[in-house]
Amino acid sequence: MSIFEKARELALIHSSASVLGWDQETYLPPGAEKYRADQLAWLSSRAHELATSDAWKKDLETAESADPGNDPKLTANLREMRREFDRATKLPVDLVARDSVASSLAKHAWADARERSDFSRFAPHLETLLGIAREKADLWGYENEPYDALLDGYERATSTAAVAQLFDQLKPSVREIASRAVENSASHAPALPLGPYPIAAQQRFNAKVAEAVGFDFQAGRIDTTTHPFCTTLGPCDIRLTTRYDEADFTSSLFGVLHEAGHGLYEQGLPADDFGLPSGTAVSLGIHESQSRLWENHVGRSRVFWEKWYPIAQEHFLPLKGFPLEKFLHYLWRAEFSPIRVEADEATYDLHILLRFQLERRMVNGSLPIADVPAAWNELFRELFGFPPKNDRDGCLQDIHWSMGGLGYFATYTLGNINSAQLFAAAKKDASVATAMEKADYLPLLSWLRKSVHAHGATLDPADLILQATGSLPSTDAYLTHIQSRYL
Amino acid sequence: MSIFEKARELALIHSSASVLGWDQETYLPPGAEKYRADQLAWLSSRAHELATSDAWKKDLETAESADPGNDPKLTANLREMRREFDRATKLPVDLVARDSVASSLAKHAWADARERSDFSRFAPHLETLLGIAREKADLWGYENEPYDALLDGYERATSTAAVAQLFDQLKPSVREIASRAVENSASHAPALPLGPYPIAAQQRFNAKVAEAVGFDFQAGRIDTTTHPFCTTLGPCDIRLTTRYDEADFTSSLFGVLHEAGHGLYEQGLPADDFGLPSGTAVSLGIHESQSRLWENHVGRSRVFWEKWYPIAQEHFLPLKGFPLEKFLHYLWRAEFSPIRVEADEATYDLHILLRFQLERRMVNGSLPIADVPAAWNELFRELFGFPPKNDRDGCLQDIHWSMGGLGYFATYTLGNINSAQLFAAAKKDASVATAMEKADYLPLLSWLRKSVHAHGATLDPADLILQATGSLPSTDAYLTHIQSRYL
Numbered sequence: 002m003s004i005f006e007k008a009r010e011l012a013l014i015h016s017s018a019s020v021l022g023w024d025q026e027t028y029l030p031p032g033a034e035k036y037r038a039d040q041l042a043w044l045s046s047r048a049h050e051l052a053t054s055d056a057w058k059k060d061l062e063t064a065e066s067a068d069p070g071n072d073p074k075l076t077a078n079l080r081e082m083r084r085e086f087d088r089a090t091k092l093p094v095d096l097v098a099r100d101s102v103a104s105s106l107a108k109h110a111w112a113d114a115r116e117r118s119d120f121s122r123f124a125p126h127l128e129t130l131l132g133i134a135r136e137k138a139d140l141w142g143y144e145n146e147p148y149d150a151l152l153d154g155y156e157r158a159t160s161t162a163a164v165a166q167l168f169d170q171l172k173p174s175v176r177e178i179a180s181r182a183v184e185n186s187a188s189h190a191p192a193l194p195l196g197p198y199p200i201a202a203q204q205r206f207n208a209k210v211a212e213a214v215g216f217d218f219q220a221g222r223i224d225t226t227t228h229p230f231c232t233t234l235g236p237c238d239i240r241l242t243t244r245y246d247e248a249d250f251t252s253s254l255f256g257v258l259h260e261a262g263h264g265l266y267e268q269g270l271p272a273d274d275f276g277l278p279s280g281t282a283v284s285l286g287i288h289e290s291q292s293r294l295w296e297n298h299v300g301r302s303r304v305f306w307e308k309w310y311p312i313a314q315e316h317f318l319p320l321k322g323f324p325l326e327k328f329l330h331y332l333w334r335a336e337f338s339p340i341r342v343e344a345d346e347a348t349y350d351l352h353i354l355l356r357f358q359l360e361r362r363m364v365n366g367s368l369p370i371a372d373v374p375a376a377w378n379e380l381f382r383e384l385f386g387f388p389p390k391n392d393r394d395g396c397l398q399d400i401h402w403s404m405g406g407l408g409y410f411a412t413y414t415l416g417n418i419n420s421a422q423l424f425a426a427a428k429k430d431a432s433v434a435t436a437m438e439k440a441d442y443l444p445l446l447s448w449l450r451k452s453v454h455a456h457g458a459t460l461d462p463a464d465l466i467l468q469a470t471g472s473l474p475s476t477d478a479y480l481t482h483i484q485s486r487y488l
Numbered sequence: 489m490s491i492f493e494k495a496r497e498l499a500l501i502h503s504s505a506s507v508l509g510w511d512q513e514t515y516l517p518p519g520a521e522k523y524r525a526d527q528l529a530w531l532s533s534r535a536h537e538l539a540t541s542d543a544w545k546k547d548l549e550t551a552e553s554a555d556p557g558n559d560p561k562l563t564a565n566l567r568e569m570r571r572e573f574d575r576a577t578k579l580p581v582d583l584v585a586r587d588s589v590a591s592s593l594a595k596h597a598w599a600d601a602r603e604r605s606d607f608s609r610f611a612p613h614l615e616t617l618l619g620i621a622r623e624k625a626d627l628w629g630y631e632n633e634p635y636d637a638l639l640d641g642y643e644r645a646t647s648t649a650a651v652a653q654l655f656d657q658l659k660p661s662v663r664e665i666a667s668r669a670v671e672n673s674a675s676h677a678p679a680l681p682l683g684p685y686p687i688a689a690q691q692r693f694n695a696k697v698a699e700a701v702g703f704d705f706q707a708g709r710i711d712t713t714t715h716p717f718c719t720t721l722g723p724c725d726i727r728l729t730t731r732y733d734e735a736d737f738t739s740s741l742f743g744v745l746h747e748a749g750h751g752l753y754e755q756g757l758p759a760d761d762f763g764l765p766s767g768t769a770v771s772l773g774i775h776e777s778q779s780r781l782w783e784n785h786v787g788r789s790r791v792f793w794e795k796w797y798p799i800a801q802e803h804f805l806p807l808k809g810f811p812l813e814k815f816l817h818y819l820w821r822a823e824f825s826p827i828r829v830e831a832d833e834a835t836y837d838l839h840i841l842l843r844f845q846l847e848r849r850m851v852n853g854s855l856p857i858a859d860v861p862a863a864w865n866e867l868f869r870e871l872f873g874f875p876p877k878n879d880r881d882g883c884l885q886d887i888h889w890s891m892g893g894l895g896y897f898a899t900y901t902l903g904n905i906n907s908a909q910l911f912a913a914a915k916k917d918a919s920v921a922t923a924m925e926k927a928d929y930l931p932l933l934s935w936l937r938k939s940v941h942a943h944g945a946t947l948d949p950a951d952l953i954l955q956a957t958g959s960l961p962s963t964d965a966y967l968t969h970i971q972s973r974y975l
Contacts, residue, residue, distance in 0.1 A: 013530040020508050020527070032706040033725035036762075040507070040722070043500040047534075219519040235527070238520035275523075 004060040004082065005277060011051055012276025018044040019234045027224045027242065049097075053090050061086055074279050077459035081278035084157070091140045096133065103129045104405045111403030118393035120374050127402055128370045131363060134407045138364070148364045151408030155285045156415060158461035161361060164411050167418060168354050170476045175350050175483070176384060182335035182347035182487035190334035191327045194319040198250035206250065206316040207243065207257040210309065214295060215446040216241075216261045217268055229256035231263035231292075236275035239264045250317055251332065255296055262295035263288055265446060269454025279457040285409070287453065287462050289416020290423055294449075297346055297417075298424040298482070299442060301332055308440035335487060339381070339389040340398055347487050350417060351384045356399075356410040364407060419466060421479035423453065426470035491547040491569065492764060498538055499763025505531040506721045514711045514729065536584075540577050548573055561766050564946035568765035571644070578627045583620065590616045591892045598890030605880035607861050614889055615857045618850055621894045625851070635851040638895030642772045643902060645948035648848060651898050654905060655841050657963045662837050662970070663871060669822035669834035669974035677821035678814045681806040685737035693737065693803040694730065694744040697796065701782060702933040703728075703748045704755055716743035718750035718779075723762035726751045737804055738819065742783055749782035750775055752933060756941025766944040772896070774940065774949050776903020777910055781936075784833055784904075785911040785969070786929060788819055795927035822974060826868070826876040827885055834974050837904060838871045843886075843897040851894060906953060908966035910940065913957035 002010070018041055025037050051057060065079050107126035114123035138147035148161045156164075204223075212218065220237035229243045241264050243256030266282055274280025282288050299305055310328060314320045320328070335347035344352055359376055362368035368376055377396040382388045389395035401409050427448045428434045436444040452469035466474050489497070505528055512524050538544060552566050594613035601610035625634035635648045643651075691710075699705065707724035716730045728751050730743030753769055761767025769775050786792055797815060801807045807815070822834035831839055846863055849855035855863055864883040869875045876882035888896050914935045915921045923931040939956035953961050 010530065013527050016523075017504065017508060017527045017531065020511055021504060024507055024511065028709060028711075030705065030707050030709055030725055032704070033722050036503075036722035036724060040500050040504045043497065044504065217519070218517065220517050222515060222517055224515075235520050235523035237523060238517055 002056075002060065004057065004064045005078075007051065007057055007060060008082065009276040011048055014044055014048040014051065015276075016233065016235050016238075018048070019232050023232050023234060023240050026226045026230070049089070052086070057086065058090075074459055078278045081458050085278075088141060088154070091142075092137060093140075096136060096140075100130075100133050100137075100405060103133060104403070107403045107405070108400070111397070111400065115393050115397040118391045118397065120392045120397060123397060123403070124370050124373075127373070130402065130405050131370065131407070134364060134405065135366075146361075146365050148361045148408065151364060152411065153408075155409050155412050156462060157284055159286075159463065164357070164415065165361070167474065167476055168357060168411075168414065171350060171414070171418075171480070172354055174476075174480050175354075178480075178483050178487055179335065179337070179348045179351060180386075182483075183337050185487070186333075186335040190330050193249055193251070193328075193331050194323045196249070196319055197247040198317050198319065200245045200247060200253075202316045203245055203250045203253050206313060207254050209312070210254065211241075211257055211261045214258070214261060214265070214299065214442050216264055220268055221264055223257060229260050231260040231267065233267045236270075236272035236280070237268075239267045250313070255300060258300040259292045259296040262292035265295065265449070266291040266454055269446075269450045270457055271455065274457060277457070279459050281458045283456070283458040283460065283465060284462045285412035286415030286419055287465060289412055290419030291449070291453070293416050293420035294424050298420060299445070301346070301486070303329060304438060304440050306332075333486060337385050337387070339385075339394040342398075347483060348385075350414045353410055353414040355380050355384055357414075359396075360407055360410065415462075415474075418474060418476055418479045419462075421482040422466060422470050422472070422475065422477075423449070425478040425481075427452070489543075489547065491544065491551045492565075494538065494544055494547055495569065496763040498535055501531055501535045501538065502763075503720065503722050503725075505535070506719050510719050510721060510727050513713045513717070536576070539573070544573065545577075561946055565765045568945050572765075575628060575641070578629075579624060580627075583623060583627075587620050587624075587892060590620060591890070594890045594892070595887070598884070598887065602880050602884040605878045605884065607879045607884060610884060610890070611857050611860075614860070617889065617892050618857065618894070621851060621892065622853075633848075633852050635848045635895065638851060639898065640895075642896050642899050643949060644771055646773075646950065651844070651902065652848070654961065654963055655844060655898075655901065658837060658901070658905075658967070659841055661963075661967050662841075665967075665970050665974055666822065666824070666835045666838060667873075670824050672974070673820075673822040677817050680736055680738070680815075680818050681810045683736070683806055684734040685804050685806065687732045687734060687740075689803045690732055690737045690740050693800060694741050696799070697741065698728075698744055698748045701745070701748060701752070701786065701929050703751055707755055708751055710744060716747050718747040718754065720754045723757075723759035723767070724755075726754045737800070742787060745787040746779045746783040749779035752782065752936070753778040753941055756933075756937045757944055758942065761944060764944070766946050768945045770943070770945040770947065770952060771949045772899035773902030773906055774952060776899055777906030778936065778940070780903050780907035781911050785907060786932070788833070788973075790816060791925060791927050793819075820973060824872050824874070826872075826881040834970060835872075837901045840897055840901040842867050842871055844901075846883075847894055847897065902949075902961075905961060905963055905966045906949075908969040909953060909957050909959070909962065909964075910936070912965040912968075914939070 021037060021041055021044070025034075025041075029037060061079070061082055065083065068076055068079055070076060103126070107123070107130055110126045111123050114120060134151060135147055138150035141150040141153070143149035143153075144160065146161055152159065152161055152164065207223065208218070211223065221239040221241065223241045223243060225244065226242040227244060229241070231239065231241050233239055241257060241260040243253045243260065246252040266288060270282065271280045306325060306329060310320075310325045335345050337348055338344055341349070341352040341356075355377070358380065359368060359373065362376075363370070363373065374392050374396050377392075378388045381395065399410075401407075427445055428437065430444070430448055433444045433448050436442070453465065456465055456468075460468060463474055466472075508524060508528055508531070512521075512528075516524060548566070548569055552570065555563055555566055557563060590613070594610070594617055597613045598610050601607060621638060622634055625637035628637040628640070630636035630640075631647065633648055639646065639648055639651065694710065695705070698710065708726040708728065710728045710730060712731065713729040714731060716728070718726065718728050720726055728744060728747040730740045730747065733739040753775060757769065758767045793812060793816060797807075797812045822832050824835055825831055828836070828839040828843075842864070845867065846855060846860065849863075850857070850860065861879050861883050864879075865875045868882065886897075888894075914932055915924070917931075917935055920931045920935050923929070940952065943952055943955075947955060950961055953959075
């Protein structure tokens with residue numbers, strides 16, 4: 002078997018695990034959790050075994066030395082497979098095992114600590130996970146600071162310093178825009194008319210919207226979970242989920258639009274290259290750009306609702322007589338919430354800036370774990386103007402750290418920045434812009450297919466943005482966007 | 489790893505494949521079929537590799553020679569693992585591959601032939617599959633006739649001659665009962681009141697019934713498919729499916745009761761032994777006894793409906809004013825249909841007797857493939873009194889042969905025979921009988937748990953029946969049952 006056949010075999014294992022994981026979140030009977038974890042562990046061992054085997058190494062070396070260098074896709078595929086192989090094999094088996102045990106214990110401890118709003122119950126676990134993260138960073142290697150090596154696992158070929166620079170540019174303006182947006186909103190954001198908005202009607206409406214933006218139901222579906230997500234079970238099998246609130250149909254709809262953005266990216270990757278880097282999404286910051294683009298730039302725009310609001314009114318009786326303008330102000334409301342997952346577009350990035358800054362200090366060693374709650378509260382007050390009322394609403398709110406996911410948060414704001422830059426570039430294409438004025442988004446999707454999806458992971462994220470938009474990642478378009486939406 | 493650890497690993501693979509197979513039938517997007525087949529093929533290769541490996545053989549031999557012989561469960565587990573290993577390894581790899589290709593081609597050809605009612609399009613495939621089946625029988629070995637070896641794959645430790653003897657006993661009485669039942673039914677079986685019986689109400693009602701007979705929704709669920717089935721995704725994860733007809737709620741209900749019968753057996757197997765013979769169902773004839781018992785002996789009984797009919801009337805408006813007696817006569821209607829899957833309790837076995845007799849002749853070489861349609865029609869006329877109007881409604885109606893499933897059909901009627909014998913024995917237990925008079929079936933379930941489920945595959949089917957009922961498999965109880973139901 003060549004390394005490419007091996008990579009396709011690895012994809013069979015990973016995607017089979019994704020089927021089991023999807024079922025775990027959607028339909029698994031409660032009593033079946035334990036055995037499902039065993040099934041997933043077996044698949045995950047097989048994947049690890051294969052992807053770190055001597056045979057894999059030998060085949061990769063064979064392919065590398067046979068590369069004639071005249072096919073950029075081939076060269077890019079080999080480069081990325083090398084990167085992944087090195088990252089996977091630099092960690093000794095016992096560290097991987099310690100990591101897995103520590104995360105599993107930490108997840109339970111975190112849930113308990115959050116429930117009681119008692120950081121001390123989580124602190125020793127976070128200490129352990131942080132130690133493991135630093136060990137991993139040392140083994141993976143980094144140029145300037147340990148955080149680089151962690152970030153690289155989610156957003157490759159960037160640096161902590163580069164991200165910090167983008168975030169520093171963002172910070173004053175975002176704070177300013179957020180404050181003014183919250184102030185405006187307090188005075189004139191109306192409430193949505195009283196429901197119920199029946200779930201069946203929401204499902205019909207969401208499916209129509211998802212289909213209209215190009216989501217292919219021959220190669221995907223929408224199910225229901227507590228937390229919306231998108232997962233890929235095969236090259237033509239992209240599953241979205243959302244959750245329903247009978248008091249507010251927009252909750253499930255924006256869940257669908259966000260996840261459909263991820264799903265359109267996955268459906269747009271070259272299916273024949275499934276399992277190879279050229280058939281795989283490049284990074285979380287690019288993935289999130291696709292979800293934010295469809296959720297916010299498309300789904301929260303006036304022109305979108307000029308088309309879809311009358312259709313929503315046909316689906317939902319309570320909207321009768323509630324004017325479009327009021328509905329738009331409802332959509333565009335802004336408010337300072339202590340909770341990231343409840344934050345709106347105007348205030349979301351402040352949550353990320355805070356986490357990025359604290360994580361970086363934790364990983365690089367300048368913030369002791371014991372000081373995390375105080376540092377969180379202080380920085381939160383600086384950014385939002387008030388402190389969270391307890392650690393449950395503060396440094397214990399997110400699951401990420403308990404899963405060892407240090408280095409992940411930055412990709413949310415990178416996604417916002419990228420989404421605006423890509424959307425602005427797409428609109429320079431006259432056919433995209435003209436169609437969008439009529440709420441026809443298929444030319445936009447074609448542009449994204451060509452400029453983003455078709456490349457898979459053959460270009461580094463920054464190069465992808467440069468090639469698609471003509472400039473390196475910059476905060477300009479994003480600031481313009483939130484300014485014009487909120488001020 | 490010991491052979492028992494290996495067997496548990498094999499169960500992880502098989503049950504993961506069951507998750508993928510369940511999803512394939514329930515929720516898979518249409519475009520994802522091809523890749524799903526690849527994922528399943530990968531899992532199936534791993535399973536085959538493991539279960540036929542030298543390491544497996546060595547570990548099995550080690551365990552066999554270490555068996556002190558003082559633990560009947562251990563000895564039974566080793567005996568059954570040896571039986572399975574020998575069966576799996578007696579077939580050379582190229583035969584398994586040829587079988588898989590031939591079945592795959594045959595399934596398409598059968599669908600096409602059935603559609604056109606043209607046996608000649610299926611005949612060459614059936615010829616090939618029959619040749620492969622005979623090769624397998626020769627490799628597996630048999631005492632009296634090749635059909636023994638095929639039957640053994642579905643119903644172990646019995647013989648074709650023993651089954652034929654049971655079926656011969658059944659034939660004259662079943663024909664007689666069926667004829668009279670059909671005659672009676674024609675004169676006084678009423679129609680169900682005009683629906684619709686909404687699907688949501690059917691789902692609520694079915695779930696209540698399934699729960700009442702003891703199906704554990706913490707370890708299982710019910711979904712919707714074209715053909716009802718039951719599948720095991722883990723020791724505490726048993727999935728049933730059914731299909732809905734808005735004109736007749738009994739269609740989905742009896743689907744659920746039948747599959748819940750299978751599911752109760754699976755839920756009753758020792759969960760700690762999942763993957764070992766002692767945690768596995770023993771045979772199809774015993775499995776089918778559980779489904780038929782709950783579907784027919786419980787679900788079509790007067791006492792069951794004395795309790796559930798008023799509840800059904802609360803769920804389904806059209807039943808208002810339709811008396812219980814008429815409903816029972818609707819349930820007990822009998823009619824000669826050319827199609828097995830549409831047959832009622834009174835006529836079902838005639839379909840099986842026909843198939844068993846023809847299959848046996850085909851496999852043993854006395855019925856050439858070209859003569860199958862004529863032989864089918866002749867025997868059908870002898871049993872039912874009229875010929876099927878074409879091969880689509882005759883020898884092309886079932887999918888089994890196209891999947892190479894020669895030897896399978898007999899287990900349906902063995903299930904009927906076993907179900908009646910077990911039910912009659914259970915009723916001899918006073919606490920079971922008393923509870924059943926009040927439509928309380930939990931003591932019956934406990935009896936089945938203890939007498940059937942708890943043994944897994946440690947006893948041969950006939951010994952299981954002997955131990956549970958006090959006699960070897962016999963047609964007496966079954967004939968008494970259909971006689972008293974229909975005459």
